[in-house]
Amino acid sequence: MNRFFLRLLLLLGIAACSQQVEAQRLAVRTNALDWLTLTPNAAVEARLNQRLTLGVGFAVNPVTKPIGGMKTSHFRFEPELRYWFNRPMARHFVGFAPLFADYSLRFNHRNYQGDLYAIGFTYGYSLVINDHWNVEFTAGLGAGYTKCYKYHEDDYRPERANYEKWIPVPVRLGVSFVYVFK
Numbered sequence: 001m002n003r004f005f006l007r008l009l010l011l012l013g014i015a016a017c018s019q020q021v022e023a024q025r026l027a028v029r030t031n032a033l034d035w036l037t038l039t040p041n042a043a044v045e046a047r048l049n050q051r052l053t054l055g056v057g058f059a060v061n062p063v064t065k066p067i068g069g070m071k072t073s074h075f076r077f078e079p080e081l082r083y084w085f086n087r088p089m090a091r092h093f094v095g096f097a098p099l100f101a102d103y104s105l106r107f108n109h110r111n112y113q114g115d116l117y118a119i120g121f122t123y124g125y126s127l128v129i130n131d132h133w134n135v136e137f138t139a140g141l142g143a144g145y146t147k148c149y150k151y152h153e154d155d156y157r158p159e160r161a162n163y164e165k166w167i168p169v170p171v172r173l174g175v176s177f178v179y180v181f182k
Contacts, residue, residue: 025046025047025088025089025180025181025182026044026045026046026047026180026181027044027045027046027053027055027089027134027178027179027180027181028042028043028044028045028178028179028181029042029043029044029045029055029057029136029176029177029178029179030042030043030176030177031043031059031174031175031176032174032175032176032177033173033174033175034059034174037061038061038063038067039059039060039061039074040059040060040061041057041058041059041060041076042057042058043055043056043057043058043078043176044056044057045082045089045178047088047089050087050088051083051084051085051087051088052081052082052083052084052088053081053082053084053088053089054079054080054081054082055078055079055080055082056077056078056079056080057076057077057078057079057080058075058076058077058078059074059075059076059078060074060075060076061073061074061075066106069107069108070105070106070107071105071106071107072103072104072105072106073103073104074101074102074103074104074105075101075102075103076099076100076101077099077100077101078097078098078099078100078171078172079097079098080095080096080097080098080122080172081095081096081097082094082095082122082124083095089126089134089178089180090126090128090134091125091126091128092123092124092125093122093123093124093125093126094121094122094123094124095121095122095123095124095140095172096119096121096122097119097120097121097122097140097142097171097172098117098118098119098171099116099117099118099119099120099142099144099169099171100115100116100117100118101115101116101118102114102115102116103115103116103148106153109152109153109154110150110151110152110153111149111150111151111152111153111157112148112149112150112163113148113149113157114146114147114148114149114161114163115146115147115148116144116145116146116169117144117145117146118142118143118144118145118169118171119142119143119144119171120140120141120142120143120169120171120172121140121141121142121171122138122139122140122171122172123138123139123140124136124137124138124139124172125137126178131180131182132179132180132181132182133177133178133179133180134177134178134180135175135176135177135178136174136175136176136177136178137174137175138172138173138174138175138176139170139172139173139174140170140171140172140173141168141169141170141171142168142169142171143166143167143168143169144166144167144168144169144171145164145165145166145167146163146164146165146167147161147163147164148161148163148164149161149162149163150162150163
């Protein structure tokens with residue numbers, strides 16, 4: 001499974017390098033919804049041609065304090081290839097988004113610790129505020145494969161991962177503030 005995602009990333013990288021860059025345009029973004037869940041995050045997006053951009057984002061939640069009976073921490077790596085209907089970094093887009101996450105979750109006296117590999121599609125709209133600032137609304141859904149340690153909080157963690165499952169995953173959900181370098 002890991003080889004599949006590594007090959008997918010390599011293919012995305014080759015596709016990105018084979019495009020002719022016509023203008024230096026770069027954007028940095030942070031997702032306000034992640035900040036509400038105490039998850040610092042950042043992403044960088046580069047224009048590849050007249051319609052395509054490639055972005056890479058990271059998010060990490062090191063907080064282990066319980067919120068509403070749930071305790072979680074995670075690290076996410078979020079690349080995304082976007083096709084813009086108007087021009088890059090303005091208005092409507094669709095995207096192809098793999099997601100890689102390492103997580104630890106405690107809920108209802110159950111612990112889950114493991115990895116998630118997902119792939120999906122996104123849709124979004126980037127509202128241009130001025131020459132440099134945008135507000136972006138994004139949602140995406142995909143399929144994810146998780147392999148983790150599942151155990152009751154009073155028990156010891158098993159020696160091997162004992163839970164594997166394919167699940168529907170929201171690969172993106174956000175209201176982001178974007179700064180565009182021109």
